[in-house]
Amino acid sequence: MYSESDLExxxxxxxxxxxxxxxxxxHVAAQRTTPAVDEEHFRLLTGFxxxxVAIAAAILLVAVSWIGxxxxxxxxxxxxxPFAGLFVAGTAWGLAEFFTRKRRMALPSIVLLLAFVGGTFAASGVALALAIGERTxxxxxxxxALVAATAAATATAAAWAHWRRFRxxxxxxxxxxxxxxxxxxxIAFAVGDTTSLRDILLGFALLLGIGVFLFAMWWDASDPNRQTRRSDVAFWLHLLAAPLIVHPIFSLLGLTDGSATAGEAVVVLGVYVAFGxxxxxxxxxxxxxxALAYVLWALTDLFERFGAVELSFAFTxxxxxxxxxxxxxxxHNARRAVVRPLPQGLRAKLPGVDRTIVSA
Structure with missing residues (x-):
């Protein structure tokens, strides 16, 4: 089985x-009776x-974390x-030198990347907490919040270094x-302990989610044929942007604390239709x-309010x-119905509906 990255x-x-x-x-798209531009290729596995390797790497990372x-x-x-995160980050980088850089294995590369960034975040956060002092x-x-922000900044730098090395x-x-x-x-550090901190953070998370979505669209626009690694980058950014947008909306509606009304549950469904x-x-x-988990929650709540308690999740x-x-x-037919009425300038920036793939 060959992926888009292998072909590239x-x-x-x-x-x-x-x-x-x-x-x-x-040829592959024709066999599946689906236009290639609508396949949304995504590389996760190249084989068992x-x-x-991912399972073995996870076991090793747990072991070094325990030792650290x-x-x-x-x-x-x-x-x-702090040695727990440090050992995890160092081990993940070393394993990536072989399994990512040489073997180009998809799932292990994802596991090792997450371990490296997460280990860096944990190590820097614990080290800062020790330096500042527990009483403080x-x-x-x-x-x-400032400690968490600093640790996150270190993780951001670590992700950038990992990208430059392994892509x-x-x-x-x-x-x-x-x-x-x-x-x-x-923001949490600047606002301080106030009763409105939660709503402020949710509002900024929504804005940041929209920013991540626009960033994902920038990557998508650089590869409209969906044939390079840039398309895979956009895929993961879209996967991140959706909960950053949906969670603040649904939380502000009161869905996540169980206080949503039937009307608000309908609004949730409307938001999901807009996402669709x-x-x-x-x-x-x-x-x-x-966004699927949130709409499942909304529909389940809606059915429960109409009395179908035992079968609410089944109906949902x-x-x-x-x-x-x-x-x-x-x-493909649904895409055609949605895309064709859009203005020409906007359609030009989206993946085509009826065209065939041509070389850049």
Whole structure:
């Protein structure tokens, strides 16, 4: 099984001509009776060995974290040690030198990237907490937010260094998530412990989510044919942007604390429909997947309010599952209906509906 990244690498190495690669894409798309531009190629597995290596790497990372956490100093005597995150980050980078840079394995590369960024965040956060002192952090929300923002900034820099070395597509999304953490942490530090802090953070998270979405669209616009690594980068950014947009909206409506009314649940469904239309226009199913948990929650709550308590989740799953399967089966036709009425200038920036893939 060959991925888009493999085809791209083969063309870059001269093993395949761009025309041959395009012919192969078109042939596979024709066999599936789906236009290649609507396939939304995404590389996660190259074979079962990806799963095998990912499991082995996860076990090793847990082991080194355990060993590192046994080394002093610790927060609160028996709390976390900065060596736990440091050992995880160092091990993940070393493994990536082989499994990512040489073997180009998809799933292990994702696991190792997340471990490296997460380990860097944990190590820097614990180290800062130890440097500042536990007493300073106790019941001091602004200082804790500043520590979290600083650790997130370190994780952002780590993600950038990892991208420069390994070019794993999810790295940009991981860095963007860390950057969002930096901004929210600094806002929490500046605002302080106030009753309105939660709503302020939710509002800024919504704005940042829109920013991540626009950033994802920038990556998409640089590869309208969806044939390079830039398309994979955009995929992960869309996957990040959706919850950053949806969670603040639904939280401000009161859905996440169980106080939503039936009317607000209907609004949630309307937001999801808007997400569906956007996903069709930009040809990105990731938006629908990221927001799926919230709409399931909204529909379940709606059915419970109408008395179907025992079967509320079953009804919800039946409706959402059927709708998404129908949408998948008729995705191309639905895209045509959504994209064609749009202005020409906007259509030119979106993946085409009826065109065939041509070489850049």
């Amino acid at each position: 690498a083969a063309v870059a190495a001269g093993a395949l001509s761009p025309q041959a690669a395009d012919a192969l894409r078109s 060995n990806d799963i095998f 956490n046994d080394l002093p100093p610790h927060i609160d005597y028996n709390g976390p040690s 952090l106790d019941n001091n929300g602004p200082v804790a 794993v597509p999810i790295t940009i999304a991981a860095g963007a998530a860390a950057a969002v953490g930096v901004v929210l942490g600094l 239309l956007t996903a069709l226009a930009i040809d990105r199913r990731a938006l629908l997947v990221s 799953a039946f409706i959402i599952g059927s709708a998404l399967l129908l949408l998948s089966a008729f995705w």
